[in-house]
Amino acid sequence: MTAPSDLHALFCKIRALGKVYEKARSLGAVLGAGNAKTDSPGTYRPVGSTCPASCPYLGAGCYAQQRRTYMAAVRASAAHYPAVVGAVAAVRAGQITGRLARLHVSGDLGATRAEIDAYCSDLIAALTPFGGSVESPIAWTYTHHHPRDVGPWLDRLRAIGVAIRRSDYSGRWGVIVLPSFAPDVVARARREASAPVVKCRAQLPGGATCATCRICWDRPDLVVAFRPDGGTDRRIGAVLT
Numbered sequence: 439m440t441a442p443s444d445l446h447a448l449f450c451k452i453r454a455l456g457k458v459y460e461k462a463r464s465l466g467a468v469l470g471a472g473n474a475k476t477d478s479p480g481t482y483r484p485v486g487s488t489c490p491a492s493c494p495y496l497g498a499g500c501y502a503q504q505r506r507t508y509m510a511a512v513r514a515s516a517a518h519y520p521a522v523v524g525a526v527a528a529v530r531a532g533q534i535t536g537r538l539a540r541l542h543v544s545g546d547l548g549a550t551r552a553e554i555d556a557y558c559s560d561l562i563a564a565l566t567p568f569g570g571s572v573e574s575p576i577a578w579t580y581t582h583h584h585p586r587d588v589g590p591w592l593d594r595l596r597a598i599g600v601a602i603r604r605s606d607y608s609g610r611w612g613v614i615v616l617p618s619f620a621p622d623v624v625a626r627a628r629r630e631a632s633a634p635v636v637k638c639r640a641q642l643p644g645g646a647t648c649a650t651c652r653i654c655w656d657r658p659d660l661v662v663a664f665r666p667d668g669g670t671d672r673r674i675g676a677v678l679t
């Protein structure tokens with residue numbers, strides 16, 4: 439695998455992709471080369487204006503309102519079209535580097551149903567030519583929206599290869615945040631879940647990254663558990679208790 443250590447240099451080496459990347463940036467899209475956890479190209483959207491107002495972490499420890507992720511999020515356009523063009527560039531970069539794209543590292547599908555519909559329909563139109571499917575995904579992401587608020591979009595996105603997991607949900611395609619990975623905490627989560635719970639491998643010893651782990655898109659049958667890290671510990675803990 440080629441390390442996407444410098445997405446801009448990578449994009450510029452490939453003429454067509456360079457144009458997509460520059461177009462996305464000129465529209466206000468923000469793209470990143472990933473971090474030690476994801477090691478994958480990703481897109482950013484603003485936090486809050488693209489998120490459900492009901493998200494319990496908004497302003498209360500959301501990781502995307504911290505440090506470098508926040509710096510990227512505040513630069514991203516709130517409009518859906520730049521995010522769609524950015525997604526095309528990220529998916530292409532992922533294909534070139536043997537990775538999946540991580541869509542909206544910060545932000546979500548949209549704050550209103552009209553914004554969700556516009557983003558998802560254009561995203562599907564733009565990414566369908568990549569030929570992804572549930573079995574052969576091209577990107578992955580997470581949403582704090584309840585399925586009742588997003589209509590058919592979650593299934594439609596998965597059908598074209600965007601593996602989208604549901605946050606704060608202890609069932610199929612779910613992810614949860616636990617106060618810690620203490621044995622009693624994990625055991626309780628496993629008792630209460632309707633699907634087997636696994637701990638995020640990037641938060642365990644062993645040096646896994648999303649690019650090597652792949653659970654978030656390969657195992658919809660599992661619930662992925664995260665624990666807060668760094669500066670989010672105290673604030674997230676307050677939300678979880």
Ligand code: SF4
Pocket residue numbers: 475476637638639640641646647648649651652653654655662
């Ligand atoms: S479980 Fe695997 S794919 Fe999912 S976030 Fe953790 S390291 Fe990445």
